[in-house]
Amino acid sequence: MKIFGSSGTRGVVGEQLTPEFVLRVAKAAGTVFGADRVAIARDTRVTGEMFADAASSGLAAVGADVDRLGVTPTPAAVRYCEIESVPAVVITASHNPPEYNGVKLVGDDGVELDVSTLEDIEDRVLADEYDSAAWDETGDVRRIESLNDDYVDELLESVDRETIADADLTVALDPGHGAGALTSPDFFRRLGCRVVTVNAQPDGHFPGRDPEPVSKHLGDLRRLVRAADADVGIAHDGDADRAVFVDEHGEGINGDASLAAMAADALDPGDATVAAVNVSQRLVDVCEDRGATLELTPIGATNIITRIRELQAEGATIPISGEGNGGVFFPPYRLVRDGAYVGAKFLELLADRDATASEVVAPYTDYHNVRINVAYETDAELDAMLSAAADYAHGADADLNTIDGYRLDYGDAWVLVRPSGTEPKVRIYAEAGDPDRARDLAEGVESALLAALA
Structure with missing residues (x-):
């Protein structure tokens, strides 16, 4: 039995995913982490609190203190891990439908666990082998309140805020009722953009649209772009680690085209980039044009992260990597997919070139x-x-x-x-x-x- 797939473990609640199962995963993760303190974060799903409680119990049972981060984007939780040097259990099913939930595991360096560490945790779950703390050595729990504000503050310092503000952009934003609803509207407004929103109320039933930001779910955003005369539309998935774009005409932008446009801006001769085996010819063309090396991996963020770290250890320069589903890495910033950061980098392109969204991606729309x-x-x-x-x-x-x-x-x-x-x-x-x-x-x-x- 394989527990962890290409991006954690997920399943339909009450079927593949139960509180008992999440407790076992948390106990196994806590045992392998061997950490005194572990964070727990979640997205907006209605079952998130239940599974966070189960994970908290499992971690405390193996002797780890627990930092409850509450509802927050996955990239904000990853930032917390890096800053505080603690690992994390993130309760999220990302883009899956509302009846799903899942578990994603992050190391104390602020990077999702590599394949070999996930396999160690998986082996413990299957063998039902965990550490066990004595009754007077079980973990304590505390709640962290400032996480989302701290995350937005850092984002603002990490992008070209002045250039974006000078462009006087109107952004139509669709967080899809997910965790990004708590951070992205504030972030883009503080960047100096006029922001209009749809589906911006955190709601784990996802009443406005399904969490996956694909074309058939973005009709509201396309209409909002046209109605507000916005320069661009930005949509997130449930845990806000992805950004998908709509152009100024209200037409969806293919994720492979936006990735290619950002890669063309970021890559220099001799650089490397990493993508999954479903890579678009658009990115292949960009790498050939820029004199950059393209490395392919199995599909999934875990596999891309593992290969990026291997190449970095060999001395490679990797300014950008990712997949055409809106999940893009900018490793010099942080080795995480961050929908808000990616959205801001796309705004930088519009501002730097004084171009429309459709003009920026036009060279990459022939596929x-x-x-x-x-x-x-x-x-x-x-x-x-x-x-x-x-x-x-x-x-x-x-x-x-x-x-x-x-x-x-x-x-x-x-x-x-x-x-x-x-x-x-x-x-x-x-x-x-x-x-x-x-x-x-x-x-x-x-x-x-x-x-x-x-």
Whole structure:
């Protein structure tokens, strides 16, 4: 049994994720941490307090004092870990639907745990082996109140506040009822922007839209951009570690295009960047143009972080990395995906170039993407689909990459099929210059998977 996927562990509450399970994960994490003090943070989900209580009990049971950070963006919790030199248990399901919750683990250096440490924790959960504190040595609990304000204050010192303010930008902001609702409106206003909001009330039922900031969920934001004559729209996921953009016309900006635009601004010859195996040709083109090296990893923030740290240890300069879902790292700032920081960096581009959002991403809009999810219910169904994917991949006239699933490169296009690390789905990604070509590639793989299910 594998507990930790590409970004922590997540599941439907009451099914895959229960208080008993979270308590065991917290006890295992506390045992491996070996720390006197551990922080607990959560997003706005209605089950967050319940799971934070379970995690608090587990940590106290192994002898760790607990800092309860409350509802806060994941990047704010990560900042706290770095500043205070304490590890953390973050209760969040990020972009998953409201019925989900999850656990993400952060080290005392302010970086999500690497794969090998997660495996140590996983082994303890599966073996039910934990430290146990005596009755008079169990941990105490305290609540930290100033976390969100401190996080915003640091953000303001980390970006070009003056240049952004001078641009006199109007920002339409959609925190999606998540943790970013507590920090991002204040942050962008203090940057000197006029800010209008939608779905900006913290609410774990997510009444305005689902937490994932994808095009079909951002209709309210697109309408707000047009109604307010905003320069740009910015949307977050549930824990605000991602930023997705809408241009001044109210049209969604592909996350791969915004990543490519920011990478083109950040990369110099000899630099390196890290992306997942579903990387867009847009970023490949930027790296070739800038003379930078592109390193590919399995999908997921944990894998990207691990590779960034390996390259940094080798002396590489990595100014930017990330995925086209809005999850972007700026390692010189902090090795975390931070939706507010990424939003501000995009505003810097608009201000520096005195350009509109659509103009900034225009060089990176010539590719078309298709994504299809095929759900399964049993391990047998998953095995059948993966077997069909392998047969399809090895029979295709394309270059094959198997670092994570099966990526087929056709020269003018590519398609990737892999199981999700967070949901019971097999994901299919395709990209091509011709939208029909991308759709045909994705549907070809989909047909093979559905035939296996049938």
